Amino acid sequence: MNFWRLATLCELCSTASINEISGQGSVDKVAIGSLMRYKYYEGSSNESLSTLKQAEQSTTYRDSSTAHLAVDGNPSSIDTICAHTNNQTDDWWMVDLGRVFEVTTVTIINRFDDCNCGGRLDGIVYEVGIATGSWEECGRFLGPGHGVVNITTTCDRTMHGRYVRIRKIKQDYLSLCEVYVYRSSNESLSTLKQAEQSTTYRDSSTAHLAVDGNPSSIETSGNEHICAITNNQPDDWWMVDLGRMFQVTTVTIINRIDDCNCGGRLDGIVYEVGIATGSWEECGRFLGPGDGVVNITTTCDRTMHGRYVRIRKIKQDYLTLCEVYVYS
The missing domain is CATH 2.60.120.260 (Galactose-binding domain-like)
Structure with a gap:
């Protein structure tokens, strides 16, 4: 467990009102909100910010190909455990990181099986947003994706956002077996100064x-x-x-x-x-x-x-x- 998570847990424990005999009680929600607001730099930089977070997509190819499969922690590149959209123009997939981070890098585990569908990721845009209506482009992958398992893009500038979106810029299925979002290891010198x-x-x-x-x-x-x-x-x-x-x-x-x-x-x-x-x-x-x-x-x-x-x-x-x- 990293330092910030341990510190947060300790501070949350101090806000709790727990009955020593029954083990039941409550935690001060106001204190939690305040703590989480100021724990801006949580975790180490090599931990994915997106794993097990809330995800959605514009369309779903099959009921079993839902958006959460790209952040479920399973990096297999086999079709049955990948998120898929329909074959439509401007289809997209999005993850909510839960709060704002400095986003630097996004890695996709591409589909790599008998389908030979790796080229579906040729022509995608990575976008970062403070809100879902304020997108800024982080970078693009134009290909070739065929035969490539790990597709990594580093943002071309410093970007802060809560949401990360991957959007097709040509009509095709969007297939994402896993998506990892990473933040910078360089912490701001000015926060709380x-x-x-x-x-x-x-x-x-x-x-x-x-x-x-x-x-x-x-x-x-x-x-x-x-x-x-x-x-x-x-x-x-x-x-x-x-x-x-x-x-x-x-x-x-x-x-x-x-x-x-x-x-x-x-x-x-x-x-x-x-x-x-x-x-x-x-x-x-x-x-x-x-x-x-x-x-x-x-x-x-x-x-x-x-x-x-x-x-x-x-x-x-x-x-x-x-x-x-x-x-x-």
């Missing part, structure tokens, strides 16, 4: 919301605000203190994607790294377009070391950051 910003749009849109471990791209959840927002002023900025010096290589922002249509607010920002708060050096820029883009990632154009990372507007607009991940 001290943050501040130049101005605050509302009392509840404070800087810490961009490093609280909640990567939702929707600005409000009920009465709870989950994105950091500054006022609409020139040169507004947001900053995080990493706690000590690191080599900073990449910064990923979870952009606001909701009914506001505010994704373009991030058009025109500068990423800066500093040894101290008064000694900034530019890491890179994002000029847009940000509208409709969930994950905005910038890699520093050179080796940079610093304790502080700042995101600064270079045009007047609200600075809206739903989550910020800094990587070494």
Whole structure:
């Protein structure tokens, strides 16, 4: 059992109210929700995130070829234990990872039996989404899949999402014997660290919301605000203190994607790294377009070391950051 799971179990035990004689009792559901929200980095990077998770597909070829067969933990490449869709245009298969992860790699166990059907996976798109309606392409496999058991695709950029979808881009059966989704072993340096910003749009849109471990791209959840927002002023900025010096290589922002249509607010920002708060050096820029883009990632154009990372507007607009991940 890995460290994070063990820690989570221990913390959950401390929230339980159990009768010592009968062994019956209850667990504080609020405490569980809080714990699971902040256990963002759970498990080791070589554990599949998709195994035994909830899956669905657009169509099912036979009643016994259901979506869950691709995440049941059985990696056999024989037809009877594989998920199959019908032979239709744009058929897809999807898994719900349960919460948001940084997704880096997807491996498919292809069908490899007397059918000679391995080529059915020629022409597929891998997509990652914060929600089921906000897909971004991770990569493609165009073939040839015939005779290939393991088909692995690594996302072409840093991506965060709860859902992973595999979609056909030509008409054919989609046959998946098993799907493994993996996350990065590189943990964010900024999560749960001290943050501040130049101005605050509302009392509840404070800087810490961009490093609280909640990567939702929707600005409000009920009465709870989950994105950091500054006022609409020139040169507004947001900053995080990493706690000590690191080599900073990449910064990923979870952009606001909701009914506001505010994704373009991030058009025109500068990423800066500093040894101290008064000694900034530019890491890179994002000029847009940000509208409709969930994950905005910038890699520093050179080796940079610093304790502080700042995101600064270079045009007047609200600075809206739903989550910020800094990587070494």
